[in-house]
Amino acid sequence: MNPVPDLVPARMVSEFVYCKRSFYLEWVLGQFQENHEVAEGTALHRKVNAVKGSVPATSEEKPFKATSVQLSSPELGLVAKLDVLEGDGSFSIPIEFKRGAPQLGDDPVWLKDKVQVLIQALLLREAGHKCSTAYVWYDKVKRRVSVPITKEAIDWALAQVADLKKVAASHKIPKPLIDSPKCRRCSLVEMCIPDETNALDGKSAQPPRRMVATDPASRALYITTQGTYIGLSNGVVELREDRVTQEKVRLLDVSEINLYGRIEVSSTLIGACLERNIPILWFSSGGWFKGYASGAMSGNxxxxxxxxxxxxxxxxxxxxxxxxxxxxxxxxxxxxxxxxxxxxxxxxxxxxxxxxxxxxxxxxxxxxxxxxxxxxxxxxxxxxxxxxxxxxxxxxxxxxxxxxxxxxxxxxxxxxxxxxxxxxxxxxxxxxxxxxxxxxxxxxxxxxxxxxxxxxxxxxxxxxxxxxxxxxxxxxxxxxxxxxxxxxxxxxxxxxxxxxxxxxxxxxxxxxxxxxxxxxxxxxxxxxxxxxxxxxxxxxxxxx
CATH class of the missing domain: 1.20.120.920 (CRISPR-associated endonuclease Cas1, C-terminal domain)
Incomplete structure (x- = not known):
């Protein structure tokens, strides 16, 4: 059995409710990849990621508002970061920011969003606050949608946490969704390969879809001219020969850097590549592959x-x-x-x-x-x-x-x-x-x-x-x-x-x-x- 960490993040419970397989890939196997939707969500959360305001010990004080509030409970085995926490003097209200829109129908809050704010409410109660309602802010429509905090809802959320721990400890990757529209929007689709896996297992009658999450604009950079110096300035990779800049390319557009022979690399560039997981690979001048430097090894x-x-x-x-x-x-x-x-x-x-x-x-x-x-x-x-x-x-x-x-x-x-x-x-x-x-x-x-x-x-x-x-x-x-x-x-x-x-x-x-x-x-x-x-x-x- 895999040892499950003491504290389960509320965001991972949300991912588990959305797709058990993507949860396992990200949390258990440590695989993650950003797509445009993740990038947009990250940009949205910049508004609330800065720590502002203070949180009183209980709800029964003067009104307050705070952003980026961290809560945890060793007893519950849960941890969460609240985007916004508001208090009206009687109750504390967590607000979760989401980039999309609510779903159609009588219950507009998506299940993955609902479980996240339910856990936040549970942690607030554990910390001594009164909490009867939470909100999800859907940025696409610019409005809040309320989530009542009922016993039935809390029991459901805790059941999801219990199931999550069983899956995380199982040593078994959950099977992919079959022909699901969720897959096209998932940032982990190239790691999950759901349609390919289902095709090889005979689980789907539909032909596999070609689903790519990464931006193909970045390309490999090859440097073969001996004596070249390669450095980084304001996010731009500069190639210099005899102290004269010969070429410039944005680091954003580089997928890997290949160095053949006697090439000097600045420590600033090496550090930036390690941070962005852009591999640097060294060859002899004749092309013999000598080694590489890359970011932290996968957690798999x-x-x-x-x-x-x-x-x-x-x-x-x-x-x-x-x-x-x-x-x-x-x-x-x-x-x-x-x-x-x-x-x-x-x-x-x-x-x-x-x-x-x-x-x-x-x-x-x-x-x-x-x-x-x-x-x-x-x-x-x-x-x-x-x-x-x-x-x-x-x-x-x-x-x-x-x-x-x-x-x-x-x-x-x-x-x-x-x-x-x-x-x-x-x-x-x-x-x-x-x-x-x-x-x-x-x-x-x-x-x-x-x-x-x-x-x-x-x-x-x-x-x-x-x-x-x-x-x-x-x-x-x-x-x-x-x-x-x-x-x-x-x-x-x-x-x-x-x-x-x-x-x-x-x-x-x-x-x-x-x-x-x-x-x-x-x-x-x-x-x-x-x-x-x-x-x-x-x-x-x-x-x-």
Whole structure:
């Protein structure tokens, strides 16, 4: 059983009445995300968040008015912050501010709002005040709606608190609402994935809706020019070279910051990014992913416990699904783009898919994956236009010895970074793998999760850059045994990679239009759902 905190916030009881699943995600698992409705509510509460006025010991004194009043009761196990508390000399009256409008019908106060003010009234009574009425201010219509404080209403509110504690202690995420209109307005919809979960469980006859809570305007920032200084001034990120500002971008428009090689970052910018949970990621100048800094880790401890247990006990089914997805996508990419006959390789990949199903342990699975990868990369040249002057004689790295391998290695590291950020946002430990063994400074789970997307995101990007003439031999140079990209080629490659992540596709399982970037995050959430016993089976992302 999960230990439930001594004091339950009234706001969480309100969330529980609205949706038990969103309550569990936010309060028990520590997941939260802001959407425009939450932002509007926050802006509204700025009017009453400032502590003003004083509260007398009882109601039977002179009239008073106070804002942002904190009340708690260890006996009841409840805590609340009252937006406004008014007294008329006889009774104390709590007033809760809400951004929306009352519901239609005989009882205009929404249940989630009613339970919140009922708990506030209960806490007032516990503190020695008389309270027979509470109000909810609905800002959209600019009026108060009263809530009578009756014994029946208080009993109902206390029953909700008792149910909340049972759910919080259950170690079981409540099932999502089915085809509910509430979901579109919920800020946690991308974490909850209600329609996707119901579709995989066969709970809904309706096709999944594409519901996105986040603002997609923010984008990743990449800095590859050596010696660049990046700082923050009045909410604006400034990139300087030789003390001259070369570029400015609002921090509001930045989703993550990627630093390649010798880049200096101001402590002010680092602090602001940590506060806003904007990850900063460091790479070598050649693209090797070195590490990251991010805000506080997700409170989803239960997920990380299950992740470690799955890693120790084998997690073979997850790994087999991921590798099967990778091999299937390699086969699809090769079949679509080959300029010459590659039927023998396609046949070999089909056989590898069959062998994956028969694997009994990780070692045999890694062996099959290695054989399939060797076959795939031996035919990679077939996807490249011969007149462009590029060839690939098998996969090599550390260092890559040819331009194609240099581009592949660079973008595989970028994809590992993408998966690391996505896994962190869900609550995983990206370094505790299911197939890849944990090693020093290797995000093993990110390497596991990116397998399905290697051919779809990275390989396809490299093939396109070669065949369209963006990548040319003169944009590469050789040093010792290795081949490296010139600065301009790195920028071209990252721009193409970002365009690929933003490309819209039809999701192969849920059939709605989405972007590769969201598909990456969704796969992480599906894996979390399976580990938390919320979803029955992990399904790979494969295209035809």
């Amino acid at each position: 401890v239960d997920l990380r416990r299950r992740q470690v247990l799955a890693s120790i006990t084998g997690a073979l089914d997850y790994a087999k699904t991921m590798i099967a997805g990778k091999i299937a996508n390699c086969r699809t990419l090769l079949r679509r783009n080959a300029k010459i006959d590659v039927e023998p390789t396609l046949t070999e990949l089909t056989r590898a898919l069959a062998r994956v199903k028969r694997c009994k342990d990780k070692q045999s699975l890694l062996g099959v994956e290695g054989i399939a990868a060797k076959a795939y990369f031996s035919a990679f040249d077939a996807m490249l236009k011969a007149e462009m002057g590029f060839t690939l004689e098998g996969r090599n790295k550390r260092p890559p010895t040819d331009p194609v391998n240099a581009m592949l290695s660079f973008l595989y590291a970028a994809l590992a970074k993408e998966m690391t950020v996505s896994l962190l946002s869900v609550g995983f430990d990206p370094y505790q793998g299911l197939l890849h063994e944990p090693r020093f400074n290797r995000a093993a789970l990110a390497l596991d999760m990116m397998e399905e997307f290697r051919p779809l995101v990275v390989d396809s990007t490299v093939v396109k850059l070669v065949n369209t003439g963006v990548a040319t031999p003169d944009k590469f140079q050789y040093r010792g045994d290795g081949c490296i990209m010139k600065p301009g080629m790195k920028k071209d490659l990252l721009r193409a990679y970002e365009r690929r992540l933003d490309e819209t596709i039809i999701h192969p399982v849920f059939k709605y239009r989405t972007e590769y970037r969201r598909a990456l995050r969704l796969q992480c959430r599906l894996l979390a759902g399976v580990m938390m016993e919320d979803i029955a089976k992990y399904v790979a992302f494969t295209t035809r």
